[in-house]
Amino acid sequence: MSSAQHLPRSQIRIGDLARRAGVTVATLRFYESRELIFSTRTSGNVRIYPLHTLRRVAIIAAGQRVGLTLTQIAEALADLPKDRAPSQQHWEELSSKWKMLVDQRIAQLHSLRDSLDGCIGCGCLSTTKCSLFNPQDEAAAEGPGSRWIRNFDADFGPHES
Amino acid sequence: MSSAQHLPRSQIRIGDLARRAGVTVATLRFYESRELIFSTRTSGNVRIYPLHTLRRVAIIAAGQRVGLTLTQIAEALADLPKDRAPSQQHWEELSSKWKMLVDQRIAQLHSLRDSLDGCIGCGCLSTTKCSLFNPQDEAAAEGPGSRWIRNFDADFGPHES
DNA sequence: CAACAAGCTCTAGTTAGCTTGAGCTCAAGC
DNA sequence: GCTTGAGCTCAAGCTAACTAGAGCTTGTTG
Numbered sequence: 001m002s003s004a005q006h007l008p009r010s011q012i013r014i015g016d017l018a019r020r021a022g023v024t025v026a027t028l029r030f031y032e033s034r035e036l037i038f039s040t041r042t043s044g045n046v047r048i049y050p051l052h053t054l055r056r057v058a059i060i061a062a063g064q065r066v067g068l069t070l071t072q073i074a075e076a077l078a079d080l081p082k083d084r085a086p087s088q089q090h091w092e093e094l095s096s097k098w099k100m101l102v103d104q105r106i107a108q109l110h111s112l113r114d115s116l117d118g119c120i121g122c123g124c125l126s127t128t129k130c131s132l133f134n135p136q137d138e139a140a141a142e143g144p145g146s147r148w149i150r151n152f153d154a155d156f157g158p159h160e161s
Numbered sequence: 162m163s164s165a166q167h168l169p170r171s172q173i174r175i176g177d178l179a180r181r182a183g184v185t186v187a188t189l190r191f192y193e194s195r196e197l198i199f200s201t202r203t204s205g206n207v208r209i210y211p212l213h214t215l216r217r218v219a220i221i222a223a224g225q226r227v228g229l230t231l232t233q234i235a236e237a238l239a240d241l242p243k244d245r246a247p248s249q250q251h252w253e254e255l256s257s258k259w260k261m262l263v264d265q266r267i268a269q270l271h272s273l274r275d276s277l278d279g280c281i282g283c284g285c286l287s288t289t290k291c292s293l294f295n296p297q298d299e300a301a302a303e304g305p306g307s308r309w310i311r312n313f314d315a316d317f318g319p320h321e322s
Numbered sequence: 323c324a325a326c327a328a329g330c331t332c333t334a335g336t337t338a339g340c341t342t343g344a345g346c347t348c349a350a351g352c
Numbered sequence: 353g354c355t356t357g358a359g360c361t362c363a364a365g366c367t368a369a370c371t372a373g374a375g376c377t378t379g380t381t382g
Contacts, residue, residue, distance in 0.1 A: 015328060025329085026371060034369095044378055046329055065273055070369070099277040106270045109263055112226060116260040176358060186359085187341060195339095205348055207359055231339070 010051050014039075017049050021057040028057070036060055036074050038082055052085040059086075059094070066098045067105060168209070175200075175208050182218040189218070197221055197235050199243055213246035220247075220255070227259045228266060 007013065018025040031037045032047070037056050039047040056077065063073035076094055080086040086094075168174065179186045192198050193208070198217050200208040217238065224234035237255055241247040247255075 013329085024371080027369085029330090030370060044329085046378080062277075064369095066277075069367095095277050099274055102270055102274045102277065106267055106274065109267045109270070113260055113263045113267070116227075116256045116263065174358080185341080188339085190360090191340060205359085207348085225339095230337095 007048070011048050012051050012053070014047050014049070017053060017057070021054055022061075023057060031057070031060065031070075034070055034074060036070065036077055050083070055085055056080070063098065066101055068098075068101075171212050172209050173212050173214070175210070178210050178214060178218070182215055183222075184218060192218070192221065192231075195231055195235060197231065197238055211244070216246055217241070224259065227262055229259075229262075 012020075014025045014028055018028055021028070028037065032039060037049065037053050039049045042048055059077065060070070060073055063076060068076070076097070079094075080090050173181075175186045175189055179189055182189070189198065193200060198210065198214050200210045203209060220238065221231070221234055224237060229237070237258070241251050
């Protein structure tokens, strides 16, 4: 089971896929368990991936870069054919969608930056007055670890400390 | 231990703090365990926070919005006085630093978007030519290949701030 | 034929940021 | 004097995306 001499060029075993895709074999098995990629097995139960899985893994990485969770990526990938490389049209749809998400995220960060800008001179940090603490851009809480600001319902009261 | 009649206005119990800050009491206790906020105790072991803790919590939320981890936020907060509200200068320093981080992040997203832009018209999905997919694939030849995606976010960290 | 590399499954651990729940105390009100 | 509500501690659980390790199989090679 070492070098893939007997495999058609269009197929690849997990170790080679991992090396070429730049992830670990464990990650690939994990992706497979999450149904992001698919394999067949040899008689000896060894995973065999179609070569274009390489592309799928690349798309997964791209999706993560965009800020999507694996679940969201899985949904996107579900629209792609499992048995061959995605067509140009497939990819165009996906990448335009993702581009829009990046654009949105950029816009959010711009408004966050503006808030910080405003705050620098201000320093009030008032939950009622300060734009930093009153974002109008309802945000997609992104990943674990980064909750978006929540609504501060009250101000600091009549007697600011 | 119900309504805070007997507390000075400058102090606040955890329940009220939670309500006014828009987080749960559990979260506040968690923040305290992480040394992001501090309390004294009554004879009955009840936490008493200085009122300006409200501001500290607001700053924590702002830091999260910027994309910092609680550890990074704790470092930033360590420069603020524990016993009173931060001065305007404190806040100016903090918010300018954070603004720079947001700017960096925006720049990163811009380059990501440019990659996607390039990819949309291209559709090649070529692992050799496409700037978005450019792992060390295909030219699988070892050697200093393209650094890619996965290290993209790596330098948004606390390293020296 | 034995060694060894590559694969396999399954379970558990990691980090971050909380959340949930059990079980207990304390002070006030009816 | 008992219920109620707010608090307390400690422990465990959760989600995401993996990582690590034990223990076993498979298949090629010297």
